Amino acid sequence: MTEAEAKKPQESLQDRLAQVVELLQRHRLVEDLTHRQEGPHQDRVEGLVHRQNLAELQRKLDDLHSADVAYILEALPLEDRLAIWQLVKADRDGDILLEVSDAVRETLLADMEDHEILAAAKEMDADELADLASELPRDVVHELMETLDAQQRERVRSALSYEEEQVGALMDFEMVTIREDVSLEVVLRYLRRLKELPGHTDKLFVVDYDGVLKGVLSIKRLLVNDPEKQVAEVMASDPVSFHPDEDAYDAAQAFERYDLISAPVVDKNGKLIGRLTIDEMVDLIREESESEVLNMAGLREEEDIFASVWKSVRNRWAWLAVNLVTAFMASRVIGLFEGSIEKLVALAALMPIVAGIGGNSGNQTITMIVRAMALDQVSTGNTSRLIRKELGVALINGLVWGGVIGIVAYGLYDSWSLGVVMTAAMTLNLLLAALMGVLIPMTLMRIGRDPAMGASVMITAVTDSGGFFIFLGLASLFLL
Template sequence: MAEQIEFDQAHQTLQEVSDALDNGRFVFVRRQLQSMEPEDIAHLLEASPRKSREVLWQLTDPEDYGEILDELSEDVKDNLVSKMAPGKLAEATEGMDTDDVAYVLRSLPNKVSREVLSQMDAADRLRVETALSYPEDTAGGIMNTDVTTIRGDVDIDVVLRYMRMKGELPEATDTLYVIDDDDRLIGNLSLTTLLTTQPDVPVIEVMSHADEAIAVDLSDTDVASLFERRNWVSAPVVDQNQHLVGRITIDDVVDIIREDAEHSMMSLAGLDDDEDTFAPVVKSARRRSIWLGVNVLAALAAASVSNMFEATLEQMAAIAVLMTIVPSMGGVAGNQTVALVIRGLALGYIGDSNRKELLMKEAAIGFLNGILWALIIGAIVVFWKHDWMLGFIISAAMLTNLFVAGVAGVTIPVILKKMNIDPALAGGMALTTITDVVGLSVFLGLATIFLL
């Protein structure tokens, strides 16, 4: 109920701001923006047409720019950042986490990125350059270099006094990292242990050993899987020599999971997961036309099969009426398998050790469903058209196509994954093409053999 009220309030605010912009009431809009949280302003920007968005950005307090940029999708963020002077952008990044600053700078031309870096102080610049040195989709690319470290040979009381002197901790800190003289990670000290241990106890006696550090080159998807399985709030990141280079927090992992989910959902339609809802018409049309062109080729492949059996279709109207059933059933069954396999690949459930077993299982499911629906559809056709041979033909085609759909539903995503092609983007289309071609070929081929 509370979430619904909050949603309604956000929608009402959006409408009020939009109406105020249309009427030129800029002072009212500025006051509204000053009373809103950065994440709500980010939502307002993404929900506004591009012209209104630019005005809203100019009316927003520059001190909030950093936090707002951190919440925006890539397309919207790139559009706003591209119009900011390097000095203003450098000011906006003050207070942002290192990984978020690196994310913003990666979207800029190299010349602009260098100008922004030159505007930063030496310490911030070094941290950002460290993050930029790692690939974007690895632990190094998403880590935050702002970590709190302690030595293992000091007492708890020393650590407590150090914390009081420091005054504050980085956000989402639940653990302090224990390092040796060479900055190698040797253990973790949770804040709970710190607060509940006697002051005269050495840190090394109560710390947990660093056996769950994340390698700096681990992929971000694998990082998210580790956080999910082990219920971490944060985790240290180390290089190949076990030197502590940063940490990853749960808020970064939530972003990864959300982005992966959006990517899978949008890829099924051939869309970019970061596409701006109010992107320019020409830009959006160009992006979508590419995918439409690929689908045209797939449709032409299926149409060419029908064209091969044109004589059969001309002589038997019943064939033309029934020919869409077989490929349609195969497509549905195959896409169910594709979705299951893509999920398994994303979560790391499918590997070389169990791929064959999964293939056998889905083939068996396809065969059993093929028998079931072959009997049902065959009986319906016999009852409807009073033709036993036609019922047999569509049953045989149904059984064949559902079996092929089960096998293809496993093999296609696996092969695409090995070719470094996103299965979510191309798997469904490839599967549909195969089931259309196989279904039509078997159905029309058998009809040509036995009915003409």
């Protein structure tokens, strides 16, 4: 993990992507011509390699920061992505693999030979290897582990022993440690002997002879204090630290809250075993909010936008199937009232309004609650207060908008009783939506599931079936 002294992006990433795409398209054109002249079995790539365009593309890629190459790979459809991936210098493979999203990484790894993967992986640190290990071919992992020294192997094993959402899986091992009984002058000389400091080193870790964390010395304090002073005088002796089995997202929130750049990870005996850095935390914050958005829509995980149709179908089918069942249930609710609809066909036209507005309003409530839960602002203690508030909002919306639509219904079908039923049904369905909008995510959380999981599908199921039942039920009672 090196902190990039990246060049100023004089052109935006979008521009650079456009340039790469254009160069690629020019090749394709040439390629197509060659192809047609020399028959269908002409080796496409071979035919390209010597062209001038390709050299230009190569130069362009070499100039780009690894993170930018990763961005370009993510933004390209599979075929183009692999063409570009072939052009990337082998010694950058590792960096770029670490930067791309999981879905895209899978496509790149599938295109690599074992020996190429091995070469790329050898450049990586223990924590980076651990991140990737689950996605690499088993043989490659095995061979890799053989090449590591005992300490490195131990670190990879330890990082692998934690769940993805635990601190232990995100920590790295690039700590600079010092003793508390030396002067700052000695620390400064020690640092100068290191050729380089790890990225995100904003503090040094003070440990005793057993490796137990005694405190942290921030670089800022090191710089402004008298070099004659002892580390123990200047260090902060009770720093924010984490345990490897803590929830990583909680750690990310602590980073955000306390504006941290790095923090020590200690085991239960207080021994320093690694550190967390802000860059991993930023990635985590982004991933969390992404998965929240995706989960609400019933998408299982990050889907590469250029994923194959088949893969996308698999990503989406589960919640669609749930939705099919719920839609079928709503349909059976209507089936119960077919007699009423036959007598008064206006009911068929009006019922989707009740269901639709309920669904929209319920989605607003559930989005609010899921949001507040992600920020830890909702506890079981304030459930009833939240429900009361949401019911209040629903009551006002129901009376106002239900009233409007009731008047419209009266105007259309010239029946004031139909209008009243419409208003009443809207209000009741909005109240139901509000109640379930709070209770669904609360219940999911209480049984230990992600509160955003398919929230949208579930609330819509309730407001559809509920809306049809309330409206058709009221109509059957009072209109027929």
